Each structure stands twice: as C-alpha cells, then as structure tokens.
Amino acid sequence: xxxxxxxxxxxxxFEEAPVELRCNYSSSVSxxxxxxxxxxxxxxxxxxxxxSGSTLVKGINGFEAEFNKSQTSFHLRKPSVHISDTAExxxxxSHNSGAGSYQLTFGKGTKxxxxx
Amino acid sequence: NAGVTxxxxxxxxxxxxxxxxxxxQDMNHEYMYWYRQDPGMGLRLIHYSVGEGTTxxxxxPDGYNVSRLKKxxxxxxxxxxxxxxxxxYFCASRTGGGTEAFFGQGTRLTVV
Numbered sequence: 313x314x315x316x317x318x319x320x321x322x323x324x325x326f327e328e329a330p331v332e333l334r335c336n337y338s339s340s341v342s343x344x345x346x347x348x349x350x351x352x353x354x355x356x357x358x359x360x361x362x363x364s365g366s367t368l369v370k371g372i373n374g375f376e377a378e379f380n381k382s383q384t385s386f387h388l389r390k391p392s393v394h395i396s397d398t399a400e401x402x403x404x405x406s407h408n409s410g411a412g413s414y415q416l417t418f419g420k421g422t423k424x425x426x427x428x
Numbered sequence: 429n430a431g432v433t434x435x436x437x438x439x440x441x442x443x444x445x446x447x448x449x450x451x452x453q454d455m456n457h458e459y460m461y462w463y464r465q466d467p468g469m470g471l472r473l474i475h476y477s478v479g480e481g482t483t484x485x486x487x488x489p490d491g492y493n494v495s496r497l498k499k500x501x502x503x504x505x506x507x508x509x510x511x512x513x514x515x516x517y518f519c520a521s522r523t524g525g526g527t528e529a530f531f532g533q534g535t536r537l538t539v540v
C-alpha cells in the first residue's frame with residue numbers, strides 16, 4: 313500500500329519569510345506527485361505536480377517543489393509568503409493499484425498560518 | 429463551466445436513515461473518486477471508479493456503496509447512517525493516473 317506522510321501538521325510563519333512544507337511518500341513503483349491547497353470551506357485546487365523530467369517543478373502563486381527519489385520526498389517551498397497563503401496544504405501520490413487502475417492517496421495535511 | 433458538482437451541499441441525517449450523494453462532472457473524465465475529510469485525518473479514499481460501470485474499494489469503504497451507471501455521475505450511498513459517518517465528503521474526477529484531479533465543493537453531512 314502506498315502512503316504519504318506530511319511531517320508537520322501546523323506551520324506558523326511570519327509574512328514575507330520563506331516556508332517549507334515537508335512530504336515523504338512510500339512506494340514500490342513509480343508514482344506521480346501532487347500538492348493541493350484548500351482554503352476554508354472550499355474544495356481542493358492544484359498547486360503543482362511532478363510527472364517526470366526536471367525534479368524542480370514550479371506551480372501557481374510562487375510555490376515550487378523538488379522531487380527527491382532517493383529520499384522519497386516532495387517538499388513544497390515558497391521564498392516569501394503572504395497572508396493570503398494561509399490555508400491547508402495536502403501532498404498526494406498517484407500510483408498504479410493494479411490493472412492500470414490509479415488511486416490518489418493524500419497526506420493528512422499541513423495547516424500554514426501566516427502571521428502579519 | 430461547471431466542473432465537478434456535488435449535491436447536496438449540506439445534510440443532517442438521523443442514525444439509521446439512508447441517503448445518496450450525487451457527484452456530476454462535465455469534463456468527460458474516466459476516473460472518479462469519493463473521499464471523506466475529517467479533522468487531522470486528511471482525505472481518505474472511500475471508493476473510486478476507473479470508468480463507467482466499474483467501482484473499487486478505497487481505504488475506508490465500510491458502510492458505503494457506490495454506483496457509476498453513467499460516465500458523468502458517481503453516486504455515494506449510505507444505507508444506514510451512523511454518527512461515525514459525520515464528515516465532509518468530497519468528490520473528484522480526472523482523466524488518468526498522471527493528471528490533475530478536480531474537486532467538488534464538498535458535502536457536509538451530520539448524522540445525529
């Protein structure tokens with residue numbers, strides 16, 4: 313079974329400071345990796361994804377993530393956060409669960425709080 | 429462009445009652461998923477479908493049933509609701525394994 317571990321449940325950070333949200337996954341097969349953001353009382357929307365190729369991927373709102381296969385990690389970073397980045401962030405793994413069928417497994421989420 | 433639409437948005441059930449949640453997508457996606465979101469637990473997969481007429485169990489399928497009779501619709505049923513099923517339910521759809529999933533706005537279900 314695949315699993316996703318988000319190492320921090322809550323991350324407080326001051327406005328304009330950098331932030332890193334950590335994500336590790338376990339998988340015995342190739343995976344696709346995603347980061348989603350959820351604002352209060354809303355659904356999830358995609359920040360960025362890694363499918364193949366360059367290990368550094370850039371997403372919306374100035375976020376980027378680096379895929380590290382040897383450490384099975386996909387950490388999310390932003391060099392300078394804004395108040396509007398306050399939200400919950402989810403790391404997700406898409407993996408072949410057999411016969412070409414793909415599950416999409418999420419971590420437990422990290423709540424980012426940006427302090428003015 | 430509607431995307432993924434969930435019906436209803438809110439519901440209160442009494443223990444033992446049944447109900448069906450409807451998810452409709454207009455993007456011709458093959459894959460559809462039902463998740464439940466609980467505080468501190470993230471999103472847990474209930475059931476999913478890789479195409480019309482197919483369904484499969486996810487991480488927490490007990491107490492739920494699903495059907496995908498039409499490609500655009502994915503129904504989640506609770507035959508006998510329990511307080512433990514109080515949660516926010518999200519539906520998602522996507523084209524394939526390496527593509528972005530699009531989410532509905534969620535259904536907040538309370539079982540009393």
